[in-house]
Amino acid sequence: MPYKSIEITNANAVQQQVTKTxxxxxxxxxxxxxxxxxxxxxxxxxTQDILNQFNTRKGERVMNPTFGSIIWDLLMEPMTPQTxxxxxxxxxxxxxxxxRATPTQIKLSEYTAGYIIEITLVLNKTNQSTNLxxxxxxxxxxxxxxx
Numbered sequence: 252m253p254y255k256s257i258e259i260t261n262a263n264a265v266q267q268q269v270t271k272t273x274x275x276x277x278x279x280x281x282x283x284x285x286x287x288x289x290x291x292x293x294x295x296x297x298t299q300d301i302l303n304q305f306n307t308r309k310g311e312r313v314m315n316p317t318f319g320s321i322i323w324d325l326l327m328e329p330m331t332p333q334t335x336x337x338x339x340x341x342x343x344x345x346x347x348x349x350x351r352a353t354p355t356q357i358k359l360s361e362y363t364a365g366y367i368i369e370i371t372l373v374l375n376k377t378n379q380s381t382n383l384x385x386x387x388x389x390x391x392x393x394x395x396x397x398x
Contacts, residue, residue, distance in 0.1 A: 294374055294381045297352045298397070301372075304345045305385060306393055320345060322366065326389055330361045342368060351375055364388045 307319035321341045328334050338359055346354035356371040365387040373380045382398040 294352070294372065294379055297349055297372065297374070298381060298383060300349055301345060301370075301383075302385075302393075302395060304348070305387075309341075322387055326365055326387060335359065338366070342370075346370060346372070355380070364390060 304318060305320050305322065308323045309319040309321050310316045312318040322338060325334055325338060339357075342357055342359065343354070346352075346357060352372045352374050354370055355373050356369070358369040360367045360369075368383075368385040368387070370383045370385065371380060372383065384396040384398065386394045386396075388394065
């Protein structure tokens, strides 16, 4: 004898359950003013989580000194091979830290006031992808473009 039996008589309820499973990840963010709700889904959520790491200086997070990026400390340093290697390692570590997505392309370039990073992320087990262009500028901070 089953503990509980559930009977669904509303066909719309079944359709609503199926629709909700199309979104793999659900999260919360107050960062995007154009978002009508504070929920984020899938690549939007993963992108926000990665941007949180890029926006945080390494060692700044209480109780988690490895969280964040060294890019803020190296922003106006000359692009020597050692600096480029340190930045590439840091960027790759941040992008691979999220197990929900895989970075398929990362490109680092320098300009007069900072760095530009182009990242292509693919949501694991799906064909969803996003291209991010992160501009780290000494004067304005981090600006993000999604393509």
